[in-house]
Amino acid sequence: MTVRQEPEERARPLPRPSDVADRRATLAAAALLVFGTALFWSPLRHVDLGAANGFGLISVLPGATLAGAAVIVLSFMLTLALPRPHRVLLVAQILVLVATLHGVAQALEPEARFPTAWQTAGFIEYIERTHTVSWDLDARFSTPGFFAFVAFVMKAVGQHDISPVLKWAPPLTDLMYLVPYMLILRVLRATWRAKWFAAWLFIAANWVGQDYLSPQAFAYLLYLYFVAILVNWFRHHDERTQRPGRRRSPETAQRTGGLWRVYNWLFGPKDPGELPAPQASVRDRTILLCLLFLLILIGTAAHQLTPFLMTASCAGLVLVRRCSLRGLPFIAGVVYAAWVSFMTVGYWSSRKGELFGGLGNVFQNVQQSTGGRISQTSPQTADVQQLRIIIAVVVVGLAVLGLLRRRARGIDDRVALVLLLVPFSSFGLQNYGGEIALRIYFFMLPAACLLVAYLFFPAPFDAPRVRDPRVRVRLGRLRTGPRRHWPAVAAASVFALLLVGGFLTVRYGNEKYEQVRPSDVRAFDVMTQKTKGVIGVVWMSADNPDLVGGTPVMPWSYRDFERFNYTPVIASRSDPADLSEIIQRLREQGPGGFFVTTRSHEDFQVLTAGLAPDFAPRMRAALAADPRIETVYADRDAAVYRLRNPPAEPNPPVPKPSGLGLRSSPWTPAGLIYLPVLLGVLFARELRRLRLPPGETWRLRPLTVLAVPLFLSVVAVIVERFLVIS
Structure with a gap:
C-alpha cells in the first residue's frame, strides 16, 4: 500500500549542500562573536589602571581580552567570506566593535576621560548659567553654536549633571557617524564586501580621539551628512563611461608600449565609481538644498575648521563633475568668511599672529603635527606617537593602492579621490595647536577606509550566485566561482587584526595621564x-x-x-x-x-x-x-x-560676560546689507538651477550678473574690517 504524497510536500525543495554550509558558517560566525565578546569583557574587572606605563591601557589589558578582540575580528571576517551578506549579523558585529574599541576605557574609568572633555562641560555650564558668551575668556566662545545647543537640550530635559553624557559620548558619537557614512557607501559601485568592510574600517581606524563631547565631533557629523546629501541627490545625471582621451587618434589607437599603456590607464575609457544618480522630484531637492544651507550655517557657528572642509569638499566635487550645485561652494565660502569677519572679531582683532602665523607654512605645520610632538617624550610615549604616524601612513598608502587597483580595472572613483585629497589642503592653514595632522587624518578617513576596502575587494558589483560549481561567469574583469573571495578575505583579516591591535595601542596610549x-x-x-x-x-x-x-x-x-x-x-x-x-x-x-x-x-x-x-x-x-x-x-x-596667611591683594572682581565682542568699521553697515542680499541671490540661483532642464543654464545669467557686484562688495567690506579693526 502506497501513501499518497500531498502536492505541498512534493513541491518542497531539498536544501542544497551550499545552503547548509552557508547556514553552518553563519552560526559559527555568530558563535565566535558571542565567545569573543565574553572573552574580551570578562577579565576587565580585574584591571588596575594605576599600573599602566607609558604604553597606556594596553600595558594592563589581560591577554584574554586581547584574544577576545582577535576573535571578534575573525568573526566579522568569516561573515565577509560567506556567499551572501547577512545584514543582521554584520550590524551586530559592527555594534560590538564600537562597544569594544570605543567603550572599553569608559567602562573601566569612573569619570569621563580626556581633560578637554571637561572644558566642554565648562563652556556649556557658562552659557546655561549666563545665557551669553565671553569672547575674552576663550577663543572657542567665538563659535558657540555647539555649546549653546547642548545647554538648550540639557535645560529642556531638566538635566543638570552632564557627567553621564561626557562619559558615554565617544561610543554613541561613533555610532552616529555610521549613519551618514552608510548613506555615502550606498551610492558607490562596489560589492557588499567592500562596503561592509569599509564601514568596519571606519570604526577600527578612527583612533584620533575626536569623538568625545566637543564641537569638532558635532561638526564632523554635520560634515558627513553634508557630503552624503551631495553625493546621493545632487550628482550630475549625465555621468557615463568616460570616453578615450582626445589626443588618441584612430591611427595611434592600436599602438602598444609602456608609454601608451600609461596613457590608456590615465585617459582611457573609465566607468564611474558611483551608481547612477537617483531621480528625485524638484520639491525633494529643494528641501534637501535648504538642509544643506542649514548644515553650512550650523557647522560654521559650531567649529572653526569644519566649514572650510565643507566648502573645499563641495568645490572639489563640482570640479570633477560629481556635484551639480556649482554655486554652493560660493555660498559656503561667503558664510564662513562673514562669520569670521563679523562674529569672531573680538578674538582675531588682537591675535592676528596666533591665528594667521601658520598660514601658508606647510612644512612647519607638518613638522609640528608629527615629529614635533615626539621630540620631548619618554621612550614608551615616543613609541606610541611613532606608531600613530605609521598607522596613518599605512592607511593612506593602502588607500592609494586601492585607488590604483580600481583604476586598473577601468573604474574612475572621483568622489573617493576628492574626499581623500581635500583634507590635505588644511596643511596650508594654521597648525591648530600642533594637531592639524590628526584633523586631516580624521577628515580623510571616510574616503581612505573605502579605498582600503577596494584594495581587497575591487570588483564594481556583486557577481550572481552560481549554483553549479562547474560554471564560470565572467562579468567585465571580475571572475567568479567557488571560494574565489577567500584569498582576499584572508589578506584583509591579517590587516584587520594588525589594525585592531594598533588601535588599542595608540587610542589609549596616553591613558596614564x-x-x-x-x-x-x-x-x-x-x-x-x-x-x-x-x-x-x-x-x-x-x-x-x-x-x-x-x-x-x-x-x-x-x-x-x-x-x-x-x-x-x-x-x-x-x-x-x-x-x-x-x-x-x-x-x-x-x-x-x-x-x-x-x-x-x-x-x-x-x-x-x-x-x-x-x-x-x-x-x-x-x-x-x-x-x-x-x-x-x-x-x-x-x-x-x-x-596660611595670603595677602589681601590683589582681589580682582569676577569678570562679567562680554558677549561676542562685536565691533564696527566705516563700511560695516553696508556689509550688513550686502551680505544677506548676496546670500539670497546665490541661494535663489541654486533653487532656479534645480528647475532648469539640461542645457538651459544660460537662464541663470541675470542672477549671476546681480551676484558679482554684491560678492565684490562683501569681499571689500571683509578686507576693510580686517585692516581697520585689527
Missing part, C-alpha cells in the same frame, strides 16, 4: 567652595608651558569658567623641595590663590617633559611640611594647597 579621576574633580570643587571670588590656580610645569601644554592636564574650569585664572610655575628639576617659586606665585594671586597638582598631570610631566618620577612625591612632601602652606585637600590622586 588622560584619565580623569574623581579626586581631580573634587579638587576643583574644593577651590570653588573655599572662595567666592576669582580663583588663581598655580600649577607645575616641567618646562616652558608653550612647549609642553599651555594648560594643566586636569578637568579645569568644568564649572564657574570665568572665576579661574591659571599661572604656571616652572619646576626646579634639581630640588623638588624648593618652594620659593610656588610661594611667590601664590602671593601674586592674592587671597584666591591655590596650588593644584594631580597624579595624571604629574604623569604627563614625567612622560612628555622628562621630569623625574620621584619629583612630584618629594614636592608634595615639602608642601605638606612647610609651615607657610596649608593643605586644603590631599589624597593619592590630587592635592590642593594655599598660603
Whole structure:
C-alpha cells in the first residue's frame, strides 16, 4: 500500500549542500562573536589602571581580552567570506566593535576621560548659567553654536549633571557617524564586501580621539551628512563611461608600449565609481538644498575648521563633475568668511599672529603635527606617537593602492579621490595647536577606509550566485566561482587584526595621564567652595608651558569658567623641595590663590617633559611640611594647597560676560546689507538651477550678473574690517 504524497510536500525543495554550509558558517560566525565578546569583557574587572606605563591601557589589558578582540575580528571576517551578506549579523558585529574599541576605557574609568572633555562641560555650564558668551575668556566662545545647543537640550530635559553624557559620548558619537557614512557607501559601485568592510574600517581606524563631547565631533557629523546629501541627490545625471582621451587618434589607437599603456590607464575609457544618480522630484531637492544651507550655517557657528572642509569638499566635487550645485561652494565660502569677519572679531582683532602665523607654512605645520610632538617624550610615549604616524601612513598608502587597483580595472572613483585629497589642503592653514595632522587624518578617513576596502575587494558589483560549481561567469574583469573571495578575505583579516591591535595601542596610549579621576574633580570643587571670588590656580610645569601644554592636564574650569585664572610655575628639576617659586606665585594671586597638582598631570610631566618620577612625591612632601602652606585637600590622586596667611591683594572682581565682542568699521553697515542680499541671490540661483532642464543654464545669467557686484562688495567690506579693526 502506497501513501499518497500531498502536492505541498512534493513541491518542497531539498536544501542544497551550499545552503547548509552557508547556514553552518553563519552560526559559527555568530558563535565566535558571542565567545569573543565574553572573552574580551570578562577579565576587565580585574584591571588596575594605576599600573599602566607609558604604553597606556594596553600595558594592563589581560591577554584574554586581547584574544577576545582577535576573535571578534575573525568573526566579522568569516561573515565577509560567506556567499551572501547577512545584514543582521554584520550590524551586530559592527555594534560590538564600537562597544569594544570605543567603550572599553569608559567602562573601566569612573569619570569621563580626556581633560578637554571637561572644558566642554565648562563652556556649556557658562552659557546655561549666563545665557551669553565671553569672547575674552576663550577663543572657542567665538563659535558657540555647539555649546549653546547642548545647554538648550540639557535645560529642556531638566538635566543638570552632564557627567553621564561626557562619559558615554565617544561610543554613541561613533555610532552616529555610521549613519551618514552608510548613506555615502550606498551610492558607490562596489560589492557588499567592500562596503561592509569599509564601514568596519571606519570604526577600527578612527583612533584620533575626536569623538568625545566637543564641537569638532558635532561638526564632523554635520560634515558627513553634508557630503552624503551631495553625493546621493545632487550628482550630475549625465555621468557615463568616460570616453578615450582626445589626443588618441584612430591611427595611434592600436599602438602598444609602456608609454601608451600609461596613457590608456590615465585617459582611457573609465566607468564611474558611483551608481547612477537617483531621480528625485524638484520639491525633494529643494528641501534637501535648504538642509544643506542649514548644515553650512550650523557647522560654521559650531567649529572653526569644519566649514572650510565643507566648502573645499563641495568645490572639489563640482570640479570633477560629481556635484551639480556649482554655486554652493560660493555660498559656503561667503558664510564662513562673514562669520569670521563679523562674529569672531573680538578674538582675531588682537591675535592676528596666533591665528594667521601658520598660514601658508606647510612644512612647519607638518613638522609640528608629527615629529614635533615626539621630540620631548619618554621612550614608551615616543613609541606610541611613532606608531600613530605609521598607522596613518599605512592607511593612506593602502588607500592609494586601492585607488590604483580600481583604476586598473577601468573604474574612475572621483568622489573617493576628492574626499581623500581635500583634507590635505588644511596643511596650508594654521597648525591648530600642533594637531592639524590628526584633523586631516580624521577628515580623510571616510574616503581612505573605502579605498582600503577596494584594495581587497575591487570588483564594481556583486557577481550572481552560481549554483553549479562547474560554471564560470565572467562579468567585465571580475571572475567568479567557488571560494574565489577567500584569498582576499584572508589578506584583509591579517590587516584587520594588525589594525585592531594598533588601535588599542595608540587610542589609549596616553591613558596614564588622560584619565580623569574623581579626586581631580573634587579638587576643583574644593577651590570653588573655599572662595567666592576669582580663583588663581598655580600649577607645575616641567618646562616652558608653550612647549609642553599651555594648560594643566586636569578637568579645569568644568564649572564657574570665568572665576579661574591659571599661572604656571616652572619646576626646579634639581630640588623638588624648593618652594620659593610656588610661594611667590601664590602671593601674586592674592587671597584666591591655590596650588593644584594631580597624579595624571604629574604623569604627563614625567612622560612628555622628562621630569623625574620621584619629583612630584618629594614636592608634595615639602608642601605638606612647610609651615607657610596649608593643605586644603590631599589624597593619592590630587592635592590642593594655599598660603596660611595670603595677602589681601590683589582681589580682582569676577569678570562679567562680554558677549561676542562685536565691533564696527566705516563700511560695516553696508556689509550688513550686502551680505544677506548676496546670500539670497546665490541661494535663489541654486533653487532656479534645480528647475532648469539640461542645457538651459544660460537662464541663470541675470542672477549671476546681480551676484558679482554684491560678492565684490562683501569681499571689500571683509578686507576693510580686517585692516581697520585689527
